Amino acid sequence: MERLYLYDTTLRDGQQTQGVQFSTTEKIQIAEMLDQLGLDYIEGGWPGANPTDSEFFENAPKTRAKMTAFGMTKRTGRSAENDDVLAQVMNANTSAVCLVGKSSAFHVSDALGITKAENTANIAASFSHITGQDREALFDAEHFFDGYKADPDYSLETLHAAMEAGARWVVLCDTNGGTLPNEIHEITKAVIASGISGENVAIHTHDDTANAVACSLAAIDAGARQIQGTLNGLGERCGNANLTTLIPILLLKEPYASKFETGVTIENLQTLTHISRTLDDILNRVPLRQAPFVGSSAFAHKAGLHASAILKNPSTYEHIEPHIVGNERVIPMSNQAGQSNLRKRLSDAGLSVKKGDPALGFLLDEIKEREAQGYSYDTAQASFELLARKALGQLPTFFEVKRYKVTVERRKNKYDKMISLSEAVVVLKVDGEKKLSVSESMDDTGSDRGPVNALSKALAKDLGQYQEMIDDMRLVDFKVRITQGGTEAVTRVIIDSADSKGNRWSTVGASPNIVDASFEALLDAIQWKLIRDTSEKVHK
């Protein structure tokens, strides 16, 4: 088996994603996750470029992976030893150093404004400086593919200059992300034919044509032996090659699985989905459902025909088993579903119904009818379960909603500034007793959080004997969608809730009135939680 090296740049190129700004603590957490996964190199950032990156290297965790500091080649008119930017990179004292340098003649003249000979000399001097201090050196050959197409001799000259100065790796960068896999393959082959061993060639691609993963594989096919990329494909503009996709491909798909060994083991691959979602959690982003391998839809089988076959043999519609990457199979309910989807979803919810039971047909019709009205049970598993329980006569009644009201007022505060104030009143019958709860939506900072927030607080304020069970519940996501155009518009609200036991559940409400749709989804969220907690009590 040949060794293929994995280089992660989530903490550097990933941080160049618009809207992404890691704190030092977050960088440390991500570096630890990458190390446990089995990456060979972790590029931690650019020491000296900003306080967070400098602080990260001062406190970098001890990793098995080679911690790598990133910087740029020395500037013209000063020696490598006297270049203050390079000095800060070296002062991070990492065992590996990666410097970006120009490998395109166009960039040398137009971006740096120096001669080709000066640029080559800068590359040579910078790499001699790094290797002279016994550091492993990587040359990020910026704009290599575009440069090669315009002036191949010069682009190759820059790579050879770095190699002759002792670089361990030349990294062929498709910086603008516009090169397609066939060209990546051809040009990588040309680099190797020029006398640089594939053992010293790395690939760094961007996803501007949605080909970054394919381009990385094309370079490996041509002989490169290191892949650079990021978790969840973060990175400048459209992102970098997505390691969350590439790693399972390399471990599970041919010809890579039989030919190469990486630092990631099959056991560690099972942590991939968790790692991907933890990164999204850190970034406060909703995970991309359709992400290959790790997305929550990656193994979701919505169509009735698919679900029916999957229940007989999962390999009918799955290219791998979901647990291999730590993901799970989902058989959602929707207007595309048949009784197979339904029975699987019911058994997941602990409700067993025999094949052919007339309740199945009734429930399926009910779901399709409600979906036509604007509901969506595809993701709202908890609302689906409540609907199913009702149809099967297994829905307990915990309380009854007598009425509710929401008001939104605009008024001046004591500083004469106009503010909004939302207030909700909910009347319930619990334990045979009527309870009236009033709540405002003001948060600790004095800002109005809106009518739905007020409603949610009022609904969850006094549930009598059940109050304790919902105290650890929190609303984690609230999505609103208009599902039909024109005067027929219906608002669909999907609410994601979570509790301290690690449960996370989705509920749906639909109505022409957003407050009613929200209330319905909130009510379902509370009912689902009460069913879970009361059945746990019974089983204890």
Ligand SMILES: CC(=O)SCCNC(=O)CCNC(=O)[C@H](O)C(C)(C)COP(=O)(O)OP(=O)(O)OC[C@H]1O[C@@H](n2cnc3c(N)ncnc32)[C@H](O)[C@@H]1OP(=O)(O)O
């Ligand atoms: C393709 C990539 O993703 S490479 C990674 C790019 N990452 C970043 O740029 C993020 C971190 N960068 C920074 O914080 C800042 O740009 C710094 C601290 C590095 C430099 O800041 P400044 O000194 O203010 O320079 P500024 O960013 O305006 O311009 C970059 C300078 O580096 C020069 N430069 C660019 N690449 C190279 C190189 N490979 N070798 C030498 N000099 C270079 C440019 O010509 C420019 O110099 P000039 O102002 O004399 O024309």
Ligand SMILES: CC(=O)C(=O)O
């Ligand atoms: C170095 C780098 O990030 C690039 O060329 O894309």
